[in-house]
Amino acid sequence: MTAAPSAALTMPAVEAPIPDLVNNILGGKQYISPSYWLGWAMEKVCGVNPWSWLADNSPVTGTPPPKPVRPSNSWPSSTPATPTPSPQATKR
Secondary structure: OOHHHOOOOOOOOOOOOOHHHHHHOOHHHHHHHHHHHHHHHHHHHHOOOHHHHHHHHHOOOOOOOOOOOOOOOOOOOOOOOOOOOOOHOOOO
């Protein structure tokens, strides 16, 4: 017993749980949908599938888009303005 037991182990390989052909046959209804073909065409033309992009960038499921930055001098400000006394109020 000079060899370590770990030497007999092999690295695990990732395999699809369902073969592509079976998956396409079971999901055949997707090919009837116009949205499937629109997404397929947009991916071929633009390189991005709009449905996958929306799913990845949705505020509910993915990373929300950044919030717009408001300039510091825009109104209303985050701190309430201090009212300046009128000249008539200071004469009393």
